[in-house]
Amino acid sequence: MEMMENLQKIARQCGEIMLSAEDIERNITEKEGQKNFVTKYDVLVQKTLQKELLSLYPEAHFYGEEDGQQDDVHSGMAFIVDPIDGTTNFIKGYRVSVVSIGVAKDGEIICGVVYDPYTDTMYHAEKGKGAYVNGKRVYVSDCSLANSMVCVGTAPYYAEYTDRTFALARALFDNALDLRRSGSAALDLCAVGCGRADLMTEWVVCPWDFAAAKCIIEEAGGIMTQIDGSPMKLDGKCSILAGGKRAHAEFFEKGLHKI
Ligand code: IPD
Ligand code: CA
Ligand code: CA
Numbered sequence: 001m002e003m004m005e006n007l008q009k010i011a012r013q014c015g016e017i018m019l020s021a022e023d024i025e026r027n028i029t030e031k032e033g034q035k036n037f038v039t040k041y042d043v044l045v046q047k048t049l050q051k052e053l054l055s056l057y058p059e060a061h062f063y064g065e066e067d068g069q070q071d072d073v074h075s076g077m078a079f080i081v082d083p084i085d086g087t088t089n090f091i092k093g094y095r096v097s098v099v100s101i102g103v104a105k106d107g108e109i110i111c112g113v114v115y116d117p118y119t120d121t122m123y124h125a126e127k128g129k130g131a132y133v134n135g136k137r138v139y140v141s142d143c144s145l146a147n148s149m150v151c152v153g154t155a156p157y158y159a160e161y162t163d164r165t166f167a168l169a170r171a172l173f174d175n176a177l178d179l180r181r182s183g184s185a186a187l188d189l190c191a192v193g194c195g196r197a198d199l200m201t202e203w204v205v206c207p208w209d210f211a212a213a214k215c216i217i218e219e220a221g222g223i224m225t226q227i228d229g230s231p232m233k234l235d236g237k238c239s240i241l242a243g244g245k246r247a248h249a250e251f252f253e254k255g256l257h258k259i
Pocket of ligand 1: 082084086087156182184185186205206
């Protein structure tokens with residue numbers, strides 16, 4: 001079976017675990033930073049990803065959000081996974097959370113699958129083969145910044161970024177059409193990848209938040225960089241600015257990267 005089919009099958013299996021979760025409130029522990037929680041389901045989905053992916057591709061490296069394996073992602077094949085992106089939503093029963101599987105080859109993202117089990121929506125892309133939502137080819141928008149709907153992540157676990165987050169949000173609100181915030185960075189990026197939103201930004205994200213969506217955005221004709229225009233980092237925290245090329249360029253022309 002092709003790798004893409006395998007990844008989608010595994011993502012659906014993880015989605016079933018998310019949908020059948022019970023008693024989430026009684027199975028929460030705190031992680032590093034503020035407001036950062038993990039449920040037994042984050043751990044269970046990550047273990048499922050690890051077991052299923054590595055049994056099919058034993059030579060691959062694995063880099064997951066939750067405690068456990070965080071291998072080198074710069075050599076050979078590596079899976080970069082977020083078992084549940086949108087954990088706060090998941091805990092609250094908000095029903096906006098996804099499973100995200102990115103694949104890197106020698107440090108470059110070559111494949112991505114993001115699955116939203118609540119709407120049964122599968123986002124996928126492979127380098128050179130385009131980006132798709134439920135099998136339909138999608139593209140980023142060609143919107144101006146002024147006409148853009150901008151997804152703003154709030155970097156909720158890092159109090160030291162709150163002032164900059166809201167200063168940037170204010171500037172974007174003044175320079176764009178309106179703001180959105182789903183509570184899942186991966187899902188916001190997928191919205192940009194299929195042209196439903198036009199730009200996404202956040203001061204602090206981790207590789208598992210954007211790995212899969214990076215391939216989706218790029219294959220949809222968009223661009224993903226840090227807020228200062230530098231490349232994304234696959235081995236640590238960084239900022240993010242992703243969207244259609246026009247809105248992304250106008251962000252810099254307006255000097256918003258200096259906020
Ligand atoms: C978080 C979500 C949130 C974003 C945070 C992420 P998690 O991931 O994507 O929308 O603002 O930066 O860490 O903790 O729910 O996997
Ligand atoms: Ca995440
Ligand atoms: Ca997560």
